[in-house]
Amino acid sequence: MDEVKLERVKDPQGATEVLKVSGGVTICEARDFREALLAALEAAPEVRVDVSALTGIDLTGLQLLCSAHQSALRRGKNLHVFDGGNATFREAANGAGFQRHTGCPQDRACSCIWVGGES
Amino acid sequence: MIDLHRQAFKEEAYELLAELESSLLELEERPDDQDLIGRVFRAMHTIKGSGSMFGFDDIASFTHEVETVFDMVRNGKLNVTGRLVNLTLAARDQIRAMLDAADSGAETDLQASAEIIVGLRELAGFVAADGGTPERQEKAETQRKDPVTYRIRFVPPRDIFVTGTNPLNLLAEMKELGTCTLVAQTDGFPPLEEMNPEGCYVYWEVILTTDQGENAVRDIFIFVEDDCELKIEVVAEHNRYDEQQDYKKLGEILLERGDITADEMKAVLSRQRRFGELAISEGILPEGRVQAALAEQKHVKEVRQEKQAADASSSIRVPAERLDLLVNLVGEMVTVQARLSQTAAQRDDAELMAIAEEVERLTAELRDSALNIRMLPIGSTFSKFKRLVRDLSAELGKQIEMTTEGEETELDKTVIEKLNDPLVHLIRNSIDHGIELPELREAAGKPARGTVRLAAVHSGDSVLITIADDGAGLDKEAIRTKGIERGIISASAELSEKELFGLIFAPGFSTAKTVSSISGRGVGMDVVKRAIESLRGSIDITSVRGQGTCITVKIPLTLAIIESLLVKIGNDSFMMPLALVDECVELTREDVARSHGRNLAHVREHLVPYIPLREHFRITGPPPEIEQIVITQVNGTRVGFVVDHVIGEHQTVIKSLGRAYKDTEGISGATILGDGSVALILDIPQLVQAVETEQN
Numbered sequence: 001m002d003e004v005k006l007e008r009v010k011d012p013q014g015a016t017e018v019l020k021v022s023g024g025v026t027i028c029e030a031r032d033f034r035e036a037l038l039a040a041l042e043a044a045p046e047v048r049v050d051v052s053a054l055t056g057i058d059l060t061g062l063q064l065l066c067s068a069h070q071s072a073l074r075r076g077k078n079l080h081v082f083d084g085g086n087a088t089f090r091e092a093a094n095g096a097g098f099q100r101h102t103g104c105p106q107d108r109a110c111s112c113i114w115v116g117g118e119s
Numbered sequence: 120m121i122d123l124h125r126q127a128f129k130e131e132a133y134e135l136l137a138e139l140e141s142s143l144l145e146l147e148e149r150p151d152d153q154d155l156i157g158r159v160f161r162a163m164h165t166i167k168g169s170g171s172m173f174g175f176d177d178i179a180s181f182t183h184e185v186e187t188v189f190d191m192v193r194n195g196k197l198n199v200t201g202r203l204v205n206l207t208l209a210a211r212d213q214i215r216a217m218l219d220a221a222d223s224g225a226e227t228d229l230q231a232s233a234e235i236i237v238g239l240r241e242l243a244g245f246v247a248a249d250g251g252t253p254e255r256q257e258k259a260e261t262q263r264k265d266p267v268t269y270r271i272r273f274v275p276p277r278d279i280f281v282t283g284t285n286p287l288n289l290l291a292e293m294k295e296l297g298t299c300t301l302v303a304q305t306d307g308f309p310p311l312e313e314m315n316p317e318g319c320y321v322y323w324e325v326i327l328t329t330d331q332g333e334n335a336v337r338d339i340f341i342f343v344e345d346d347c348e349l350k351i352e353v354v355a356e357h358n359r360y361d362e363q364q365d366y367k368k369l370g371e372i373l374l375e376r377g378d379i380t381a382d383e384m385k386a387v388l389s390r391q392r393r394f395g396e397l398a399i400s401e402g403i404l405p406e407g408r409v410q411a412a413l414a415e416q417k418h419v420k421e422v423r424q425e426k427q428a429a430d431a432s433s434s435i436r437v438p439a440e441r442l443d444l445l446v447n448l449v450g451e452m453v454t455v456q457a458r459l460s461q462t463a464a465q466r467d468d469a470e471l472m473a474i475a476e477e478v479e480r481l482t483a484e485l486r487d488s489a490l491n492i493r494m495l496p497i498g499s500t501f502s503k504f505k506r507l508v509r510d511l512s513a514e515l516g517k518q519i520e521m522t523t524e525g526e527e528t529e530l531d532k533t534v535i536e537k538l539n540d541p542l543v544h545l546i547r548n549s550i551d552h553g554i555e556l557p558e559l560r561e562a563a564g565k566p567a568r569g570t571v572r573l574a575a576v577h578s579g580d581s582v583l584i585t586i587a588d589d590g591a592g593l594d595k596e597a598i599r600t601k602g603i604e605r606g607i608i609s610a611s612a613e614l615s616e617k618e619l620f621g622l623i624f625a626p627g628f629s630t631a632k633t634v635s636s637i638s639g640r641g642v643g644m645d646v647v648k649r650a651i652e653s654l655r656g657s658i659d660i661t662s663v664r665g666q667g668t669c670i671t672v673k674i675p676l677t678l679a680i681i682e683s684l685l686v687k688i689g690n691d692s693f694m695m696p697l698a699l700v701d702e703c704v705e706l707t708r709e710d711v712a713r714s715h716g717r718n719l720a721h722v723r724e725h726l727v728p729y730i731p732l733r734e735h736f737r738i739t740g741p742p743p744e745i746e747q748i749v750i751t752q753v754n755g756t757r758v759g760f761v762v763d764h765v766i767g768e769h770q771t772v773i774k775s776l777g778r779a780y781k782d783t784e785g786i787s788g789a790t791i792l793g794d795g796s797v798a799l800i801l802d803i804p805q806l807v808q809a810v811e812t813e814q815n
Contacts, residue, residue: 027280030316038311059287060280063308063321071311096287097301097323100410112406 004029006036010044017044024056033061037068045077052084057092066098069113081113125221128173130436132218135162139211141502143204144509150199159207160189166214177227178217184236185210188243197243206238208506266297266330268355268418270376270411273340274322274348281317284343290323292339297329298421300414306405324411326354326418355419372412379403439532442493449482449489450772456482457793486772490680495535497575497584498526503539504546508571511550518557518568519550525575530582534674537654538584541647545586545670546571548644553590553668563665565589581656581698582676587669593662598622617755620660624648652804655681655696655787657754685769685798686749686762689738692798694771694790695760699751699803703765706746720748720759729759730810735785753807760801773800784809 004023010016019040025033040047049065051057065081072079083089093099093114100114139162146155163186171179185207191197213232220227271293275286293299302324314320327336333351340349370387373379379387383403456478463475501523512519530538554560554569561567572587595616602608602622614622622628626645651658656674675681675698683694704722706729719726729748732738748759771790776783787802 027317034311034314034316041311059285059319059321060316062303063305063319064311064314064316066305067308067311067314067320070305070308074310095291095301096321097290097303097325098305100406 004032006032008036008040008043015044016046016048018048018050020050020053022053022055025054025061026056026058027060030060030064034064037064041068041072041075041077041079047072047077047079048082049079050082050084051089052082052086054083054086054089057089059096062093062096062098065113079113125173125175127436128169128175129218129221131169132166132178132214135166136211136215136218137499137502138162140208140506143207143211144502144505146199147201147204153193156189156193156199160186160193163189175217175221178214178221181210181217181232181236182214184239188239191243200242202238203242206235206242210235210239265356266328266422267353268326268328268415268422269333269336270352270354270415271325271327271336272322272348272350273325275319275343276346277315277318277320279319279343279347286319286323289339289343290325293325293327293336296331296335297327298418299328300326300418302326302407302411302414304405304407304411306407322348324407324414326411326414328418328422354415355422367416369409369412369416372415373404373408376408376412378408378412442532446489446493449486450774451791453482453486453770453772454791454793458795461793486680490531493532494529494676495532496527496529497535497538497582498523500535500539500542501526501573501575504542504573507543507546508550511547512554515550516556517550517554519554519571520568521571521573523573528575528577528582530575530674530676534654534676537650538672538674541650541672542584542586544644544647545672546573549586549588549590549668549670553588553592555591577676578673581673584672584674585669586672587667589667592664592666592668593620593623593660594664595619601628620662621754623660624658681771681773681800683769683771683800684749685766685792686747686760687764687766688733688736688762689740691736691738692766692792692796693732693762694769694798694800695749695751695803696800697768699753701750701752701757704748704750704759706748706761708744722750722757725757727757727759729761730806731761733761733763735806735810751803753804758803758807760803760806771798771800 004021004025007020007022009018009020017040019036021033021036037047037049040049047068049068069079069081098114100112139159142155142158142162146152146159149155163182167179167182167186170176170182188197188203189207192199192203197203209231213227213235217227217232273286273289275284276282279286290299290301294301304322304324305320307322308314308320329335333353336351337344337349340347367375370379370384374381374384387403456475460475460479463471505521505523508519508521549571554571555563555565557567560569570589572585574585574587576583576585598619599608599614602619602625603610605625605628607622607625607628608614624644624647628644648658651672651674654674656672659671659673660668661671662668681694682697684697684700686693686695704720706720710720714720718729718731720729721727727748727750729750733742743763746761746763747765748761749765750757750759773788774790775788776786780786785802785806786799787805788800790798790800792798
């Protein structure tokens, strides 16, 4: 599996923080991934996790994404996952049973990252 | 009541036996085909089971012996051999004889039964000596089960990742057991900052529909079972016949699973929204639970729908008379509809016309689907012939292979039934006179094994059935000599190849020098021809000496409706089957005068003989100045029929004539026209024949 790369980019307006994740996220990188997600949530009200260049993700990674989304909602912030049609990511999520018809109770804004074909 | 069931059993058994026969013949060619072995076993098993249920105890006990042997074959303890197939075929015939005898009260040949059983036991006993493998049989037993839908909750221990087990692998294994829906449950997730990135917080609700037992599911989790929470419940067993397609409501599932309490459910239900959405937004339940419950609902529904679809696609048994009645009624309906359209047109009433058109469209659809119900694939008839070929070739010491094509071609049920005997005759002829003995074939440079090809194909509103062999072909000289000998043709007659081959359909014609038990009594071909013609079909032969013979039978798709040409003579209407009509030409008084009463018309330099129907049917009154000749094609020659007027094309629902008119020559049936009057349908070939014999 390719080495994971976590890049944080701020868009010009400063309202959205983009966390670009590329390579493979496994249990070895889980701690770093969590820190990166937390830092991104601190930095801006709107976080976009770009997983379009992801080449692999295990259960720990999926758990962290879901938890990050829930945490963002609790803080009144927004977190989106952008997969750009990344089949690896979709297969991993569906294969582990994360796909949903409706979001969780925290998800008042209908932004659940697992609903439909992730935006 | 009992009789009714017995009758149903017999019908089913006959069908099973037919299937059994074709499976056995296929098995002979592909002895390792597990699918076929399974089919044979199941057929035997069903006959045995329902046989004993309806009091056919002798059949049940006899079939049991055969079933036992095939159970061994199925379990790999016995190989399929020619002897086994022979014995099983004999057993199949014996079961059939027992079924036949059950009603008539005749004694079945117990000696034959005993011989077959002894033979089978010998086969089985011989192999049983070298021991079987009981485990294999057991395994086969556990696998034959109806599917069950399970609800599985799998909560892995928090440290499962650290121990090196990937829960996804376990889930993947479960997916292989059957249809499986995973729903990851995320409700136990702590906030990100409190989450141990290496801990496992997710757990799953799994809905699995499988034909494996609960133990198969447990086995997957065997290494983690002690540390994890694993709950397996049966949601539905899909084996009962009285299943409803509606499964429990979502709320009921959640309540049953203990995910919500009855009070909570009532509270949510008091508001009229979709239950799942409500329950989630109320915060009663995590969405994952609802998702799992929805998956459960879906699984059960799908299995039940599949079952229903399978039941629906199987078939309904309906007595043929009911279908005939339906087709008759539809026929009358078509007639009434024609009257309606005609009346509407005469009244010039737009509203009535609109209704008439609607009725016309519906009637056409109704007619097509009613006729369609009676259509059956010809394949079942074909497979019967396989047995015929096998037995006959063995009897004659010939090696013959039969190939079939177009088994799926559909024909009206009555047509298929009436086609059976003529086809048997033709195939017998091919085997007996066509295909040579292996030595002769090899001497002629042909493969020792001869081929009879049976094919059916749609061609317009007809079906063409070809019986082709690669045998010796027809001997033109022998046919000619025989024709002269029998006085069918004169010694000086110049005959085309077609006419010469046509001679073999003449009554009392047989070229076989010796009479064999199979064919050659000289009663074959003329009977065949008559049978085919009674189906409004035709028969055609091509043959090349030394290379083989090909017989083509052309049969209309259905007997209930024909396209025909409506003509009038005086005040009477007649129908001529359009398939036979070539063209129409005028006949003036001068033309008649010129031919000096010889009934010959000049059509584009050719002379066409004609039959004045007015005279033939002794219709009184003067003919019109200009009459019409409808020129038809009968057995390759053109013959005209003189009528007063040609009205036009007409789709005709055929009504058979009453018994009193059954033998009326030249008339094959009748139909009712739009205005309520009756038109007779002309039997063109018969008319031509009648006039020919009259002149001779």
